[in-house]
Amino acid sequence: MTQMLTTKSLDALPPATTKRYEVRDQKTNGLHVRVSTTGAKVFYTMVRPNGSRKRIKIGPYPVVSLADARRKAMEIARDVELGEFDKTPDIPVETAPTLGEAIPQFIELYAKPRNKDWKRTQSVLHKFDGLKNRPIDQIKRQDVSKVLDDIIANGTPTRANRALSAIKKLMNWYVMRGDIETSPVALLRPPTPEIPRDRVLNDDEIRAIWRHSEKEGYPFGPFLKLLMMTGQRRTEVAAMRWSELNLDEGIWELPANRVKNGRLHIVPLPPQAVDILRSLHRFLDSDFVFTTTGRSAISGFGRLKERIDAAMPDGTPDWRFHDFRRTASTGMAKIGVAPHVIDAVTNHKSGVVSGVGATYNRYTYFNEKREALEQWANELMKITQKPSTTNAEETS
Structure with a gap:
């Protein structure tokens, strides 16, 4: 001012x-x-x-x-x-800080308090380490464009988009602080067009993953089942805590600091999910439901996906763990669950209830969410118990 x-x-x-x-x-x-x-x-x-x-x-x-x-x-x-x-x-x-000085400051003061996925932001910003000795007000658009070109040349074009998004946020933050007057990357546009994913697993693929989960055993086997059954995010299920669960009431209470949108999220657990959780052993003095050490939640999802891929039907298109959420949402829609209830189950901001109604609507559709998840769990059991129409089991 x-x-x-x-x-x-x-x-x-x-x-x-x-x-x-x-x-x-x-x-x-x-x-x-x-x-x-x-x-x-x-x-x-x-x-x-x-x-x-x-x-x-x-x-x-x-x-x-x-x-x-x-x-x-x-x-x-x-x-x-x-x-x-x-x-x-x-x-x-x-003088303005160098990029090497700016990145840790940006992560500590801006990304960590606001973004639960700050480690990914930190990782992608290190793609610009070749510029780390340059003051940020002396970085030019062509410098950033060259880094993005190298990322694309390495065969990861969407990562170039993520890298640009991260460096833009960093520069805008320093503009806001007054450390630089303008962002050198303000006019840059994402280098790669992205098409929103619409991948939904079919019944044979669901069966193959479910049956593979039974072979996996703890911790990844029950983790996969709950991921498919609840429709929640991979990171939320993987880092589930016993202290968040009330198995007698069939409730999973996700605190705001563990949820992407920063809102408390109550997940009514269907009986099948409660049975899975009751069957699990607990690590001594550990709150993590899925862990191999007791000190941290499970990781290594890339290797898990490789094992699942080997069990999938021949010719299966590429899939991601996030597709489980879309599959659950689609499955609930097929059995007649209303769109705003599906949004409530998956903790999405509803496109049906908006404006003032969304601001003041404190009703969380708890009963409707419970009914929806129970219906989806029952449908999932029907799918997994049907005989496979492919040779997936023979090839797993």
């Missing part, structure tokens, strides 16, 4: 709420004051010696008065115009 700074207006500036903010002076070009969450106010000025933008710290207010700050900002601007700026080494110059 920009305004005519006065001593009175400086004194009235409130502390920042969550992150520092800036107020630019209308009278003196480049002069601005930064206000921190503690209420501290520091004068800076922005200049461009040799075409490179630099932020120069003048000093804290009120130790440095507004008049002194304006005079110092004008002196620095004069030195820049006369080419004498580099001859004044006593001026503390604040």
Whole structure:
């Protein structure tokens, strides 16, 4: 924000709420004051010696008065115009961080508090490690485009889209903080067109995966069954805790900090799911339902998929674990479950109840969700108990 700074207006500036903010002076070009969450106010000025933008710290207010700050900002601007700026080494110059410095700061202060999948963001940002020694305000669009081209050349075009999305978020965050004026990647568009997946497993594929799950045993076998039966996300099922479960009531309560959309999610468990969970042994002093160490949830899903692929019918199109959610949603729709109930089961923001109705509707359709999941579990049992129409079992 920009305004005519006065001593009175400086004194009235409130502390920042969550992150520092800036107020630019209308009278003196480049002069601005930064206000921190503690209420501290520091004068800076922005200049461009040799075409490179630099932020120069003048000093804290009120130790440095507004008049002194304006005079110092004008002196620095004069030195820049006369080419004498580099001859004044006593001026503390604040430059933009390098990308190598920016990534961990962005992850710690922005991604971690807001994104449960921050590790994936961190991983994809390291695709730009070739630029890590470059100040972020000196990174150009063509630098980022070259990195994206290399990702595409490695045969992972959709990862290039994810990498661009991550670097855009990082740059926009630094623009918002005032560390850089503009994002160098603002005009870049995703390099690869993406088609939304609509893959739904057919009955033979469901049977093959279910029967493979019985051969897998604990922990991946029961994990696969619950993944298909509940329609919840892979990460949510894999990291299920015993403390989230009330098996007597048949309820799985997912806390907001474990859910993608950050909302408490209640999953009514069908009797078949309760039976599976009751059959499992518990690791001593561990809250994880599916674990091999007791200290962390299961992982290694790539290897699990490879084992399942070997058990699938010949010619099976590529599939992903996320397709289980779409399969469950489609299956519930086929047996007559209403769309808004399916949204409630899968914890999606409903396209049926929207606007003010969505904001004030506190009814979570608990009974309808229970009925829907019980119907889907019964349908799943019918599918898995039918004879296979392919030679999947013989090839598994």
